[in-house]
Amino acid sequence: MSRDPEQLSQMEKCTLMEALILTSNQFGDYERQKTFIADILQAVNRIWLDAELKQVFWGVEKFISYIGLDRRPVEPSQNDQNGINRSQIVYCINTILAVIKRSKWPENVEVAQKGGFVLAPSTCATPILRNPATAHVVPLIENLLTLLGTFNRIWMPEFIGRRSPEFGHAYELPESEKMALLGITPPCTDQLDSISIRQPLERMQTFLTNVHDNGYHILGNAGPSLGFEFYNIDCLADMLLKTVFVNLDAIPDYRLRPVIHILLLKIKILPCLWVFMNMLPIYKNMVC
Secondary structure, three states, rough: OOOOOOOOOHHHHHHHHHHHHHHHHHOHHHHHHHHHHHHHHHHHHHHHHHHHHHHHOOOOHHHHHHOOOOOOOOOHHHOOOOHHHHHHHHHHHHHHHHHHHHHOOOOOOHHHHOOEEEEEOOOOOOOOOOOOOHHHHHHHHHHHHHHHHHHHOOOOOHOOOOHHHHHHHOOOHHHHHHHHHHOOOOOOOOOOOOOOOOOOOHHHHHHHHHHHHHHHHHHHHHHHHHHHHHOOOOOOOHHHHHOOOOHHHHHHHHHHHHHHHHHHOHHHOOOOHHHHHHHOOOHHHOOO
């Protein structure tokens, strides 16, 4: 499938991947599921952790240039290197989200204990469990936070003017999103498949909206899915405060919606973890 990118659309690939991960949850074996997730994320690691892409995420000007916001669109889209850059980012974001949403530990405590999912005993009725995806997802979090911080900074006046005239409306919501907000059912199309979107402006709008929103979906699902090990990431609170919570006063309301409705409402303390408050730096900072 990876050798023939035209075989399936982005949506079809994502759906198939989620189905495979759901099937792997039935293994009941932590190490086996962990190995399977490693195979799923192999291509993502190669792209997402590349040193060049990390530099792109850290610099707003580099990011704008990397995705082609500062230059005229190239048609046909298959010949657009910036379009290829965008599709790689979309692929990584969608794959990470699929893994984080679907990879689970067993609901049955006895099965979890036998399968090696127990991280540590707990004062609660159930032990603290570990997700087989955690070891592979955590190394990807830093670049994700950096990317979301860059999304916040592109609204600064010095960067707004760097857009090419053809992408002057690129930061606006796509028409499908506007229709959804108005309660109008949009036409049924594969919004993740850039090939099906003909106009360059539409492709750019869809890219910016989907990557931004799905980035927050990843963070929002990380707490409930990865549990204790997510909250115990070193300096997580500082990373959040320096990335996703910067420049919020310059961001329009429709871009703040994912921050409020996805991130802040879904990241939550799991039951019985208050006893480990000293190991949950994010809430020590955010509550204070």
